[in-house]
């Protein structure tokens with residue numbers, strides 16, 4: 439009987455679900471009041487994109503661990519654009535947290551009608567993060583996302599003015615919380631109360647907050663390579679997060695795999711106008727030169743760049759009798775394929791190409 443009730447209950451709230459403890463708790467606190475919660479997990483190439491390939495399995499995990507229905511929402515297209523110029527700027531690294539939250543809330547609001555939801559939930563806690571969770575920033579986020587009054591933050595709700603679902607009696611304000619600040623103790627205690635034991639450690643997941651990767655992405659957006667800000671694609675971002683990166687003379691973008699898995703991934707990401715090189719007879723990296731066929735048209739430049747890329751393939755490949763000896767390198771450019779004889783590039787030459 440209980441089960442039947444649960445299934446026939448109308449969906450009443452959409453929860454923004456990062457997968458972190460606060461978002462789990464926020465959704466569960468509302469679900470505990472008998473409200474059906476649809477958790478939305480947003481993904482982009484900068485965070486959690488891999489889940490798209492295993493959505494069913496992930497949904498199953500979330501139901502089993504937290505008793506929540508989760509759905510993935512891919513924000514890639516808008517997100518690549520957002521990073522070009524976020525209105526509220528960046529955090530410590532290349533993380534546009536305020537605009538990111540606004541974008542997620544806007545999308546969630548758009549989906550309310552489809553899901554029959556009457557309000558939105560987030561796991562934000564006042565004062566927990568220096569930039570994006572100050573009280574004035576929380577106000578700004580809900581204003582710019584145009585969801586003032588529709589947004590309930592169950593973990594800090596008692597420190598805020600009652601939202602519409604509280605005023606209308608959909609949610610019992612007395613059973614919400616007044617957590618604030620950076621401490622995690624109240625959240626951990628609440629998790630224990632709700633029987634939640636297996637949850638991820640705070641932070642992690644978003645490469646835009648990782649100092650090294652964020653720098654790599656920022657420089658890419660700033661035009662490090664011969665690829666315009668306006669031409670950036672999802673596959674470019676996936677390439678950017680892989681392997682060893684080089685900026686060759688002339689601004690060409692080269693990526694070398696560091697292991698078999700990365701080599702396979704590079705071959706998958708290779709597009710019609712990319713160059714692909716590797717040594718068939720010696721273990722070593724696969725090299726992908728992005729848009730080589732479009733950007734390199736002169737024979738002289740083609741020869742120089744080809745020599746550099748093939749030389750790096752040898753330099754990062756296995757030595758023969760203790761040396762990086764000349765070898766055969768396979769080269770593919772569109773439909774054209776050939777074998778080249780190449781020599782190693784010396785360390786002094788390529789050091790300045792390393793990104």
Ligand code: SF4
Nearest residue numbers: 533534535538644646
């Ligand atoms: S850390 Fe990343 S995912 Fe989280 S709000 Fe900031 S930009 Fe968005």
